[in-house]
Amino acid sequence: MDALQVVSSATQIISSMIGAVGALELAYRNLDEAPKRIRSLEDFVCDLENLTRRVKQKHVYKLHNSQLDHQLQSLNTLIERLHPKMGKARRIMSRSKIKNLAQVVWTSMTGDPLGKLVHSIRDDLNWWLESQILTQNVERVIETTAQEIPIRLKVKSEQGYPISSKCLFVRKLLEQESSQRVILIVGLSGIGKSCLARQVASDPPVRFVGGAVELRFGQWCSRAACNGSKVEYEKRLARKISKFLVQIGFWKKINNENCGDLEYLCCMLQEALYGKSTLILLDDVWEQDIVERFAKLYDNDCKYLVTTRNESVYEITEAEKVELSKDEIKEISKAILLYHSLLSDEEIPDVADCLLERCGHHPLTVAVMGKALRKELRAEKWEKAMTNLSTYATFSQGPLSYVNEKEAENTLTIFGSFEFSLEAMPEDSRQLFIALSALSWAEPVPEACVEATWSVLGQKSLFPLIVCKLVEGSLLMKADTDPLYEVHDMVSLYLDSKINDSAEILLNESKAEETASICPWLLIFGKENIKEVVKRKIEISFSVLDEKQVIISLEAILEALMASKSISELETSRDSFSSILGPRIVDLISTDSQSLTAMSAEAITNIFSKADYCRYFPSLETTGAVDKLAGLLQNCDDPIIQINIFTVLSKLAEFGSPVTVDKVLQSIRFDQLAELLSHNAQEWHECMFAILMSLIKAGKSKAVERMFAFEIEKNLIKLLENGSEVVQHHAIVTLKAFYEMAGPPPANSSLRPANLSLLPWQVRLRLETFVLADRSVPLSPKPQTIEDVIHRVLDGGNKQVLEAMQDLIPFVEKADDSRIREMILNGPLIERLSELLQHVIPEQNSLRSGSSFLLTKLACAGGEPCIKKYLEYDIIPLLVKMMQCGVAEVQDSAYTALHQMLLSNGGSLVLNKIFQMGLIDRMVQSLESKTKKTREVNMHCVVDIVEMGNKACLERMLSLQVVEKLVKLEKTSGGSGETLTEFLKGMDKCKNLSIPERKLMKQQVVRKVKAALKSHKFETKILAALDSCLSDGLKSSSSSGSGKYRKIK
DSSP, X not given: OOHHHHHHHHHHHHHHHHHHHHHHHHHTTOTTTHHHXXXXXXXXHHHHHHHHHHHHHHTTTOTTOHHHHHHHHHHHHHHHHHHHHHHHHHHHHTSOHHHHHHHHHHHHHHOOHHHHHHHHHHHHHHHHHHHHHHHHHHHHHHXXXXXXXXXXXXXXXXXTOOOOHHHHHHHHHHHOTTSXXXXXXXXXXXXXXXHHHHHHHTSOOTTOTTOEEEEEOOTTSSTTTTTTXXXXXXXXXXXXXXXXXXXXXXXXXXXXXXTTOHHHHHHHHHHXXXXXXXXXXXXXXXXXXXXXXXXTOOSSOOEEEEEEOOHHHHTOSSSEEEEOOHHHHXXXXXXXXXXXXXXXXXXXXXXXXXXXXXXXXXXXXXXXXXXXXXXXXXXXXXXHHHHHHHHHHHHOOOOTTOOOHHHHHHHHHHHHHHHHHHHTSOHHHHHHHHHGGGBOOSSOEEHHXXXXXXHHHSOGGGHHHHHHHHHHTTSSEEOSSSSEEEOOHXXXXXXXXXXXXXHIIIIISSOHHHHHHHHHHHHHHBOHHHHHHHHHHHHHHHHHTOHHHHHHHHHHHHHHHHTOSSHHHHHHHHHHHHHHHGGGHHHHHHSSOHHHXXXXXHHHHHHOOHHHHHHHTHHHHTTTHHHHHHHHHHTOOOHHHHHHHHHHHHHHHHHSOHHHHHHHHHHSOHHHHHHHTSGGGGGGHHHHHHXXXXXXXXXXXXXXXXXXXXXXXXXXXXXXHHXXXXXXXXXXXXXXXXXXXXXXXXXXXXXXXXXXXXSOHHHHHHHHHHHTTTOOOOOOSSOOOHHHHHHHHHHOOHHHHHXXXXXXXXXXXXXXXHHHXXXXXXXXXXXXXXXXXXXXXXXXXHHHHHHHHHHHHHHHHHOHHHHHHHHHTTHHHHHHHHTTSSOHHHHHHHHHXXXXXXXXXXXXXXXXXXXXXXXHHHHHHHTTOSOHHHHHHHHHHHXXXXXXXXXXXXXXXXXXXXXXXXXXXXXXXXXXXXXXXXXXXXXXXXXXXXXXXXXXXXXXXXXXXXXXXXXXTTHHHHHHHHHHHHHHSOOGGGGTTOSSOOOOO
């Protein structure tokens, strides 16, 4: 019994009670009849109590269903109201007849208490009925005004697949409360199971308020594909579930160390779907336990639409089975043929009916044949097509995994249609299609990978024309918004049968240089058995050290890395390549070929992680690598080569011995570093900042002294004055590192109090500590101690506290003094400030703002120890709450405090707190606030978090749909693109991302923006703003995969 049934049963009882109340109203002066009417009402109340008791017993584990819980609470409230009134009415009527007769006489003069009770009971019953009507009306209004379901929770239907009677039947099953949670759509391969499921999911019944989402498994995610390995199967299934969690926007508790743990992910799945009402399409399932893992999830109103051709999945007992047969798809096969052949019913030859019969009316086969016969009016061509289809089907080799004779025959017909379609295509398209067999189609493949495959076979400029033929023939499918290709599961099976032909074309028949260019792509995107082969080929190539082949391989490696679809995929690929490159690093750097050494430096810069530097760089220290690399810089004018060699040298210093550090500092050309920091070389600034930070970290004061000697500090000051916002940020961070390592600027420094005032306020705030370190703080006319001022903050009235806060500022600014800092940390001041933040009375808004300002100053001066104290008193969530309060003054002060805390020495602690407590979720949700100021401060804080965060933080924010929410803001504010460009600038400022990671993240953002803006009136305007931001920003990532290697003069 659900909430709707509870309401229905209760309404029947209460409607009867209203009738009984009416009878009591007519009979209450009848001393014999009234008691009977009251007993009747008491029976109805008892029925209500029994109803609620039965529901509670039946749904003892489901009472947290919000709608059911609400209905039970409303019934309990009604019963509580009725009980005392029924008891009072019974007592009135239980008196003796003489007393009641006297009461009748008395009430004729003074009023009737029983009559008043009757009216009160009637009012209670009407109140309950009206509340149900009101609830229904509110729900109806909410339905009509609800936000549109995000695109990630929508399933797109197949083009050219009409709505069939089977489709309507499945929809009815989903609408029925009594139907099973799992609906299995079963049938032969290519018969249209997925098309039918997508047709239903593209317009789900209204009960699925959470929309619909599709998760495709395929044969790749089966025990057979894993050769029976349980570990590998569970790893693949975990990967699919991880993808699903990200797709539905749930990634808040998944840590990197747990993302491969299947049981942990299933627990997260339970939490993610809690209370949700979503239609989930599980497509092409090969294992029974996959469905069972979803079906056993509880406390949600989700239903699962499952497509499968695996008979073992049919055995699931608690499922509605919908079989799709040949007779049932006959009604739509003609429409599919007309759609793909671009012919009308009058134009298509009569022989088309015979062709449909030969195709078995299977939608995939019909679509492929229709496209092959596009606009063909001649009947003889259709007859020949039918003959050829039979021939190809006869000679086709079906997959060995099919033991069912009917299934095997059906598959051969489908494979025959592929052969026929290929025969109608140009030779180049046929060859490309066969070559694509080497790729794994378990996930969509980047267009750059498909293009790289074609470059082995033909002229690169012809790629769009060649691949277009495969898309037109339904053999490849291209995503609408992303540059990705995928294939139907039957096409994937067909390609599996051609893998040997593909390996022969790409790895044996092609030239050595072409093989070198495709191997890195196959190592990332190839099938498992192909990956093993190409890894050996790359290792052999690196051991032989053929200059041209190795350089081509390294360039292809960098290009393949940049085609990764996510940070996790990028890291996996980098691990694969570093395991090959790392052991050969000494040979590659020590070679006599300067071009190869330069290219190796570029590859190291983009591939190696911190762990790789620690593992492989010690071997370079004893082989003269520093002298070799420094020597290359002497005659090199190419800034890309300079940057890459500087990066490797700085990393050698950072991860090397003290001897290596000294050698690097002596060998490196600081004059070239200074030139690359000039205003005219802004495309190299990002890399330069990273190089300087590595050298400072390694060489400390020695490195800083050399940088001062070559006026690098002066160049950084110039960048502060006229650089972009992103450049200013990096210059500030680098200058802070200078002064923290070397102390206050020397007398001849370019940074002085006089020109400090010319810089933006945020720059002054972060650098004045170093420039004005010896300033004297003017005290108030009356000498005060810090203890006196703190005492006034603790015990004074509002006005006295505000004055005391002003007097505290000079002391707080000296919190870098250990004595003052300890006094503040060990005293009650911070606790008092946290209490003041919690005041919500409008008259105390100034106190809240003043407290925020003091906390800001204290964080700037006191650093990490103060931040740790803030965490003890939950100051971070208080500030986040203040950012939502709707009072502009308070919101600004709260944001400024959080901003400075994030940028302070303890910023990482603040960042961790924001994510651990889920505060980032609140900020992202506030981007949709109706208040402009709330949107503004939360937007700025989100950008700060992007700037200070790491890969995990950024991936979490993307999973929270932050980009989609920013796009929504742009749509309602004129489409200037300003908020999105600010977000991208935050990524540019993020020091915890490598250049490849930053580039990949920005690509993800742009793809999400394009998907959310598709066909919107501001699409062109906003994308132009993003293009401008990307082109005007730092371009140093262009050194990644720089194309043809450069010769050194």
